[in-house]
Amino acid sequence: MTDDPNGRETLPAGGLLARGQGVALWRQIAQRLERDIASGTHAPGGRLPTEADLAGLYNVNRHTVRRAMEELEGRGLVRIEQGRGSFVAEDVVDYSLGPRTRFSEIIRRQNREPGGRILRVSEMAAETGLAEQLGIRRGRPVIVVERLSLSDGRPLVLGTHHFPATRFGRLPELLRQDPSITTALTACGVPDYRRRITRITARLPTPEEAELLQQSRNRPVLVTEGINTDPAGEVVDLTIGRYAAGRAQLVVES
Amino acid sequence: MTDDPNGRETLPAGGLLARGQGVALWRQIAQRLERDIASGTHAPGGRLPTEADLAGLYNVNRHTVRRAMEELEGRGLVRIEQGRGSFVAEDVVDYSLGPRTRFSEIIRRQNREPGGRILRVSEMAAETGLAEQLGIRRGRPVIVVERLSLSDGRPLVLGTHHFPATRFGRLPELLRQDPSITTALTACGVPDYRRRITRITARLPTPEEAELLQQSRNRPVLVTEGINTDPAGEVVDLTIGRYAAGRAQLVVES
DNA sequence: GATGACTAGTTGTCTAGACAAATAGAGCGC
């Protein structure tokens, strides 16, 4: 790639870092880049200088710059792409966690196009904890559905759903025709269901999750664990969702 | 430290890694350690082999082991402490996000001892976004309170609260006597308030947040942004909370 | 025009070595 003045932001004022003052160099670099991003020196979506450029600018080794970039990526300020470069990050989708949580409705309400595909459907025996939450006996069969949900074609959530097999035995077949879980449940005689409780935590993704969500291993995923019940109060399923924190924000209304 | 067979877990079966097969060595190491933790080879709270030991065991450079350990720390499986070693991680606190969210109540309900201290109280003019959310005019004074809340003496949440100064001018003085925000609000004539909406996201902490929460820079923080209103529907405050993901799990009931 | 080989640019991984910073224990002086 030739030196195209429009393809890259201008270099920020370099200057020396405080060495031996107890503040790691990579932190100082991260701080300066953060300031430059906040001040608009680097516009959202814009390209940052390459690692080599920054290393030269601050007179440090490239690895030291890399440590700073990893930090900023994890904090959600930049996006790093192998072979292409680093870019200033953009904004996120609101994901409402009310009692009525339907993926496609939520996405459409934000003028985006919902999508998704079923990754895997399998059956297993419920171990103690799962059986208790589903309100069935230990060892009873459970259908496990893994689904990747998209917004405007970009992966947003990775969901793992656990249904009691006795009641929802037709699910696998139905999902082959239409990847919408809500539609399949309707066909199984559950036209409506509600979210009863949701637990939320955050962690860095496993390599598989990072791959499927097309997200950096350095950005956290929001992990939700929730239980849906039908109007009669019977448990429909236990769902585990992993949201790309760079693209989704959970919203709780009460 | 001498070689004490009880102070450290036994070394797992080492064995060679697959080199040049397209899977990074650090990933393979992380995977093996993860398996060893899951299988109980390393008990929760127990000590892992040192970086040097693992490097020798897998015949790689110490930096390669470090990369693997960073991964596991971010995923919440291990806890790394400078000068001491690395340990298998333990369990977390449930933090309920219902309409009635009171820190000390939530903590006490789990048989833990709530605590906290006010880090800083300041006043500033509301910029557009903040003014809108608080239902006041832009430029009106706002009191900003930063509080670190503890559970059993360990930092759990870092909260930043924004109150309209006209109504809550006495807050700074009251908080000097008692660090409980609920108590101070009662004294200001707000005996009760409710959480109206909460937005949740996750990211890696800033260095200051990591420091205050006594959490690794590598573990995410859960970030909540919420609005509290009094029974009349008037906005009391806008609160931003940063939860140590290693120690807290948010719970939404609906 | 489409295809494929090649090349330059950029981030990812691994090795090697050095020293800093934090921890914990041992030993000493009082």
Place this chain on the structure above:
DNA sequence: GCGCTCTATTTGTCTAGACAACTAGTCATC
């Protein structure tokens, strides 16, 4: 016993260099 220094151990930071993997464009060939 108490506090202090000293030292060994362990993780943290930085440098240096090499090559792999991926991206995007160029150019020759068909």
